[in-house]
Amino acid sequence: MTGRSVCVVPAKLERTPEGIPYAPDFGDIYHSSAGGLAQARHVFLAGNGLPDRWRGRASFTILETGFGLGLNFLAAWHALRADPHGPARLHFVSVERHPFRAAELAEALAPIEELAPLATALVAAWPPPLAGFHRIAFDGGRVQLTLLAGDARELLPQLEARADALFLDGFSPAKNPEMWSPEVVRQLARLAAPGATLATWTVAGGVRAALADAGFPVEKREGFGGKREMLVGCRAGEDETPSPPERRAVVVGAGLAGTFVAERLASRGWAVHLVDPVEKRTGATVGLVRPIANLRDAVNAQASRPAFLYALQHFRALQHDGFHLVWRRSGVLQLADGDDEAARMAAIISAQEHDPAFLRFVDAAEARELAGRPVRGPGWWMPSGAWVSPGSLAVALLARAGPGVRRHLGRRVERLEREGAEWRALDASGSVIAEAPTLIVANAFDAKRLLPEARFPLSRVRGQVTFLPPSPARALDIVVSGSGYVAPLPDGGHVVGATYQHHDDADDVRAADHRENLARVDTMLPGFSEGLHPMGLDGLAGFRATIPDRLPVFGATAIPGVWAATGLGSRGLLWAPIGAELIASRLEGEPIPLPRDLAGAISPKRFLS
Numbered sequence: 274m275t276g277r278s279v280c281v282v283p284a285k286l287e288r289t290p291e292g293i294p295y296a297p298d299f300g301d302i303y304h305s306s307a308g309g310l311a312q313a314r315h316v317f318l319a320g321n322g323l324p325d326r327w328r329g330r331a332s333f334t335i336l337e338t339g340f341g342l343g344l345n346f347l348a349a350w351h352a353l354r355a356d357p358h359g360p361a362r363l364h365f366v367s368v369e370r371h372p373f374r375a376a377e378l379a380e381a382l383a384p385i386e387e388l389a390p391l392a393t394a395l396v397a398a399w400p401p402p403l404a405g406f407h408r409i410a411f412d413g414g415r416v417q418l419t420l421l422a423g424d425a426r427e428l429l430p431q432l433e434a435r436a437d438a439l440f441l442d443g444f445s446p447a448k449n450p451e452m453w454s455p456e457v458v459r460q461l462a463r464l465a466a467p468g469a470t471l472a473t474w475t476v477a478g479g480v481r482a483a484l485a486d487a488g489f490p491v492e493k494r495e496g497f498g499g500k501r502e503m504l505v506g507c508r509a510g511e512d513e514t515p516s517p518p519e520r521r522a523v524v525v526g527a528g529l530a531g532t533f534v535a536e537r538l539a540s541r542g543w544a545v546h547l548v549d550p551v552e553k554r555t556g557a558t559v560g561l562v563r564p565i566a567n568l569r570d571a572v573n574a575q576a577s578r579p580a581f582l583y584a585l586q587h588f589r590a591l592q593h594d595g596f597h598l599v600w601r602r603s604g605v606l607q608l609a610d611g612d613d614e615a616a617r618m619a620a621i622i623s624a625q626e627h628d629p630a631f632l633r634f635v636d637a638a639e640a641r642e643l644a645g646r647p648v649r650g651p652g653w654w655m656p657s658g659a660w661v662s663p664g665s666l667a668v669a670l671l672a673r674a675g676p677g678v679r680r681h682l683g684r685r686v687e688r689l690e691r692e693g694a695e696w697r698a699l700d701a702s703g704s705v706i707a708e709a710p711t712l713i714v715a716n717a718f719d720a721k722r723l724l725p726e727a728r729f730p731l732s733r734v735r736g737q738v739t740f741l742p743p744s745p746a747r748a749l750d751i752v753v754s755g756s757g758y759v760a761p762l763p764d765g766g767h768v769v770g771a772t773y774q775h776h777d778d779a780d781d782v783r784a785a786d787h788r789e790n791l792a793r794v795d796t797m798l799p800g801f802s803e804g805l806h807p808m809g810l811d812g813l814a815g816f817r818a819t820i821p822d823r824l825p826v827f828g829a830t831a832i833p834g835v836w837a838a839t840g841l842g843s844r845g846l847l848w849a850p851i852g853a854e855l856i857a858s859r860l861e862g863e864p865i866p867l868p869r870d871l872a873g874a875i876s877p878k879r880f881l882s
């Protein structure tokens with residue numbers, strides 16, 4: 274066991290006698306006593322030539338050290354809203370070792386009336402204090418905040434981005450030297466685009482020297498409030514947007530992965546051909562989405578946290594933007610399979626110091642209370658775990674994507690062909706279904722056939738779910754998992770899943786599998802299936818595409834122009850949103866939503882070595 278906390282230590286909000294937010298651990302204030310918002314505007318926005326410098330750009334990236342109260346972020350967002358010529362997409366990436374909790378953030382920002390609507394939105398979307406990357410979208414995706422929760426020295430090396438403006442806003446270098454250290458400044462230099470600008474309120478000699486060493490000539494400008502001077506700098510090179518990729522793609526497969534990729538690309542102005550032999554999908558079932566935890570905090574658990582939070586925020590944003598998504602954050606109760614597992618589950622929570630609002634251990638009595646009926650024993654409670662209707666999700670995603678996604682349904686891609694700069698997807702008769710310079714293979718297990726050179730170690734695993742009709746005797750509002758899962762269905766009743774059958778390619782619904790699912794639910798919730806007979810039940814059968822390392826496959830393959838989104842196993846709802854965002858971010862040269870090591874762990878190239 275690593276014994277390492279998966280959480281960061283939240284900041285404590287204190288104030289000076291004058292009312293300025295103050296950090297006791299650093300002995301410093303969060304912003305100038307002459308006003309945080311005015312400081313943000315003078316030092317960080319004007320110091321970086323903003324808003325002028327972002328005008329006419331498709332995308333603009335600001336990288337900040339020290340998110341603190343988020344005043345610089347909110348000031349930038351506020352300026353963007355007021356600017357008719359601002360970029361189509363503003364990325365704000367900020368690293369923060371001690372993020373506030375949502376309630377403290379709300380309290381600290383409350384006095385600044387001008388920012389109230391933006392602060393409210395920020396607080397509503399604010400993540401729990403989990404270490405790592407958090408990507409949150411605002412204003413329909415025009416503003417993208419990527420909060421790196423943790424130490425700048427650890428997390429900046431994990432970032433892949435091309436920053437156009439740097440906001441250096443640690444506490445004073447004397448009190449917070451690590452934020453201004455040569456190693457941090459070297460990372461900023463690595464991440465800065467040619468022509469990137471920087472601004473900071475300090476003129477400390479050590480900071481100037483570290484910046485000059487890293488290739489940032491700096492000069493002094495008139496400071497803000499009580500400060501006579503501040504620093505601005507500019508990286509050598511042309512300040513221009515790199516020529517955008519030709520924004521046309523073919524996505525093979527319109528399941529969860531392909532639909533998410535298509536939507537993420539369309540949100541960036543891409544024209545996407547989405548190809549699938551299936552013309553009509555059933556919307557009958559729901560799936561569950563929850564994070565993974567394990568003793569070693571293995572890569573799948575590490576990746577599951579940003580993936581889960583990103584999925585939730587994406588689902589919320591869809592709903593907020595008016596698209597009809599059938600889902601509910603009902604909470605997921607994962608029951609232990611016996612005493613040994615219960616002890617291990619309890620040990621994981623205490624060793625990894627999970628945030629109880631995210632994941633906590635509950636004893637048998639509390640588990641029973643949460644479920645509202647007898648359960649087999651203790652387990653984990655994941656309050657923000659959810660069930661989602663994948664059918665409604667696909668409809669909502671395509672509605673949001675709009676005309677940018679052109680569907681070719683009833684068409685199966687038989688083979689791929691490269692013609693000049695274009696990839697062509699051909700059907701069995703050799704006709705071209707669609708072509709584009711970028712091809713994303715999202716056809717689950719069939720990706721193995723279509724791209725043999727990628728050597729995907731995919732397996733196909735059959736699974737069947739069973740629908741239980743509504744009954745007062747089976748009241749249950751949450752999702753219970755452990756031996757499979759049982760989830761409430763939106764129109765009443767429940768779904769129980771799922772069987773797990775290797776070497777079985779038939780998709781018929783079988784009474785024997787219903788029997789297995791009824792036994793499964795009864796192990797978790799004794800007596801739940803009483804009175805039901807497997808012969809009279811409905812269900813659905815499908816297939817999972819699994820990879821032995823239990824991680825999905827998202828990213829560029831070694832074949833030029835070809836990307837992959839497959840291997841989602843039993844967790845399509847967890848992996849598809851972040852995986853698709855990763856692909857779209859990389860294609861656009863935007864900051865990536867995951868640390869480099871996790872992006873590498875899910876890369877399609879991992880099978881080639």
Ligand SMILES: Cc1cc2nc3c(=O)[nH]c(=O)nc-3n(C[C@H](O)[C@H](O)[C@H](O)COP(=O)(O)OP(=O)(O)OC[C@H]3O[C@@H](n4cnc5c(N)ncnc54)[C@H](O)[C@@H]3O)c2cc1C
Pocket residue numbers: 525526527528529530531548549550551559560561562684685686687715716717719735736737738770771772813814815816817818838839840841842843844845846847
């Ligand atoms: C019984 C069962 C229960 C499950 N429960 C859950 C759950 O509770 N939560 C959860 O997160 N996940 C669950 N899953 C897993 C989830 O369904 C998958 O992870 C998810 O569907 C994977 O998405 P995908 O887009 O990669 O694959 P798919 O959804 O399989 O989509 C692949 C698409 O590619 C198309 N295709 C294939 N070949 C071609 C071709 N040659 N040309 C064009 N298109 C092609 C297919 O028609 C298909 O539409 C469950 C799976 C099963 C089987």
Ligand SMILES: C[S@@+](CC[C@H](N)C(=O)[O-])C[C@H]1O[C@@H](n2cnc3c(N)ncnc32)[C@H](O)[C@@H]1O
Pocket residue numbers: 284302303304313337338339340341342343344345346368369370371372423424425426442443444449451452
């Ligand atoms: C001056 S405050 C930032 C104010 C903020 N930019 C704003 O707009 O409200 C400095 C921030 O740097 C953070 N910090 C200090 N050391 C850090 C480190 N090593 N890594 C990441 N963040 C750090 C502090 O927790 C604090 O929130």
